[in-house]
Amino acid sequence: MEDAVSQPSPGIGKVISRMHGSTLGQKALMAVSGIALIAFSFGHMAGHLQMFVGAEQYNTYAHFLQSMGGIKWAIRFGLVALTFLHIFSAVQVSMRNRAARPIAYANNKWIAASLGSKTMRASGGIVLFFIGYHILHFTTLTVGTAGFEKIPEYKLINGLMVDDVYRRMVVSFQNPLLAIGYITGVALLGLHLSHGIQSSLQTLGVLNSAYRPFFKKLGPALAGFLFAGFAIVPLAVLVGIIK
Amino acid sequence: MNLTLKIWRQKDKATPGKFETYDAKDISPDMSFLEMLDVVSERAQANGQEPCAFDHDCREGICGMCSLVINGVPHGPEAATTTCQLHMRKFKDGDNIVIEPWRASAFPVLRDLVVDRSAFDRIQQKGGFVSINTGGTPDGNAIPISKKEADLAMDAASCIGCGACVAACKNASAMLFVGAKVSQYMHLPQGQAERSRRVLAMVEQHDAEGFGACSNLQECEAVCPKEISVRVIAEMNRDYLRAALVGTDA
Numbered sequence: 347m348e349d350a351v352s353q354p355s356p357g358i359g360k361v362i363s364r365m366h367g368s369t370l371g372q373k374a375l376m377a378v379s380g381i382a383l384i385a386f387s388f389g390h391m392a393g394h395l396q397m398f399v400g401a402e403q404y405n406t407y408a409h410f411l412q413s414m415g416g417i418k419w420a421i422r423f424g425l426v427a428l429t430f431l432h433i434f435s436a437v438q439v440s441m442r443n444r445a446a447r448p449i450a451y452a453n454n455k456w457i458a459a460s461l462g463s464k465t466m467r468a469s470g471g472i473v474l475f476f477i478g479y480h481i482l483h484f485t486t487l488t489v490g491t492a493g494f495e496k497i498p499e500y501k502l503i504n505g506l507m508v509d510d511v512y513r514r515m516v517v518s519f520q521n522p523l524l525a526i527g528y529i530t531g532v533a534l535l536g537l538h539l540s541h542g543i544q545s546s547l548q549t550l551g552v553l554n555s556a557y558r559p560f561f562k563k564l565g566p567a568l569a570g571f572l573f574a575g576f577a578i579v580p581l582a583v584l585v586g587i588i589k
Numbered sequence: 590m591n592l593t594l595k596i597w598r599q600k601d602k603a604t605p606g607k608f609e610t611y612d613a614k615d616i617s618p619d620m621s622f623l624e625m626l627d628v629v630s631e632r633a634q635a636n637g638q639e640p641c642a643f644d645h646d647c648r649e650g651i652c653g654m655c656s657l658v659i660n661g662v663p664h665g666p667e668a669a670t671t672t673c674q675l676h677m678r679k680f681k682d683g684d685n686i687v688i689e690p691w692r693a694s695a696f697p698v699l700r701d702l703v704v705d706r707s708a709f710d711r712i713q714q715k716g717g718f719v720s721i722n723t724g725g726t727p728d729g730n731a732i733p734i735s736k737k738e739a740d741l742a743m744d745a746a747s748c749i750g751c752g753a754c755v756a757a758c759k760n761a762s763a764m765l766f767v768g769a770k771v772s773q774y775m776h777l778p779q780g781q782a783e784r785s786r787r788v789l790a791m792v793e794q795h796d797a798e799g800f801g802a803c804s805n806l807q808e809c810e811a812v813c814p815k816e817i818s819v820r821v822i823a824e825m826n827r828d829y830l831r832a833a834l835v836g837t838d839a
Contacts, residue, residue: 361833361834364789364833365833365834367796368792368793368796368829368833369762369764369792369795369796369800369801369802369803370792370802370825370826370829370830370833371833372802373802373803373826374826374830439801439802442760442801442802443759443760443761443762443801443802443804445694445799445801446693446694446695446760446761446762446799446800446801447692447693447694447759447760447761447801448694449692450692451658451661451689451692452595452608452687452689453658453660453661453687453689454661455660455661455662456808457662457757457808457811457812458806458807458808458810458811459759459806459807459808460806463804463805463806464759464806466804541805544805545804545805548805548819548822548823548826549803549805549826550826550827550830551823551824551825551826551827551828551829551830552823552827553820553823554820554823554824555818555820558819558820558823
């Protein structure tokens with residue numbers, strides 16, 4: 347190894363090339379972007395649970411988000427950038443991983459791997475497709491909007507006329523196909539995170555021998571909680587609890 | 590006991606290999622797996638066939654030379670045991686046993702079940718040591734090391750470099766091996782001076798050899814004959830990120 351004294355400090359170019367070019371750097375980027383997206387998912391879920399409070403609350407909340415202007419666009423841009431970073435590092439790592447084992451085993455037995463951990467690529471790909479549909483559905487109102495045209499604007503208690511997004515959600519999820527599609531989508535997100543939460547913490551070196559067994563249980567539990575929080579809204583509409 | 594073996598045969602690095610089936614009759618359950626292969630090879634040789642090549646050395650589970658993926662599991666079905674310490678009593682009469690080499694682009698097959706693991710040597714040469722340039726032998730116990738830290742270092746140091754972690758990993762990643770070598774010195778005062786450069790150089794060499802990235806499935810830990818914990822991977826990750834982001838000096 348080189349002499350410690352003559353060792354220059356790395357410089358920002360070296361830092362970037364290490365983070366971008368090494369397996370551990372790529373994995374760290376995937377983990378950090380993943381954790382940020384998980385944080386967003388929990389906020390998003392909490393927002394949707396306001397459907398249970400009623401149309402006034404939910405439409406007020408939706409109007410508040412829409413009226414944020416520049417901040418709204420900054421968050422949207424940030425989410426797209428994080429998603430891109432997450433996918434970009436995942437593709438880089440996947441390509442490397444495939445090249446590392448050119449000849450598969452004739453006989454391969456799993457011992458420790460969980461279902462979620464073995465299906466990360468598939469669950470991630472389907473979740474990406476689901477998010478794409480979700481944006482086209484409720485944000486751009488491009489697909490799955492049958493019945494939206496009949497929904498009048500909603501009058502808040504303060505007299506403000508706003509989009510009735512509460513009604514849009516109800517109309518959408520009264521369609522069993524859409525409700526089941528959404529529940530499936532968030533189920534796959536849950537499966538992805540059942541491995542993703544603990545894996546990202548391990549990748550960032552946060553887990554030690556004391557934390558690891560705990561997070562091995564907490565990761566899937568948080569993923570299950572997120573799934574339940576998301577899935578309960580379309581389910582409640584489907585069975586008529588939210589009307 | 591009578592067994593049917595499906596063994597990977599490959600003439601050399603360049604020639605594609607294939608499975609061949611062998612009947613292993615009258616095998617004693619007290620034989621080790623490698624002794625069973627010795628017998629099968631001797632019989633094949635007596636019949637004018639080429640014996641099957643496989644790696645072995647100490648045959649007492651400490652050298653890291655033996656390998657073999659046996660029925661889909663590196664070092665076979667018994668946990669925390671090398672192939673040489675696996676005994677035929679772990680199998681049943683009439684069993685079919687599939688025997689494959691470690692599969693990784695960084696571990697090319699040299700012949701039959703023998704793979705080239707010199708990639709591990711090159712990683713080790715990048716930093717798996719402590720540089721002491723001069724001076725006499727230091728006094729024993731002159732540097733206090735807590736029992737806990739000594740145990741963590743010793744657990745990591747029990748890695749024999751067999752490569753089962755790579756063989757078990759779906760990505761053929763060697764992170765458990767590199768993690769063990771990094772962790773071993775991380776917990777000792779003597780390892781501190783070169784700590785950052787060690788982790789950067791060893792991970793860089795790991796990547797250059799063409800091993801995959803760790804997906805944290807923990808299959809490596811499950812097959813490791815020395816039961817190295819994936820905590821060494823977390824420790825290496827933490828140290829690598831610190832060294833890569835903050836600087837090369839510890």
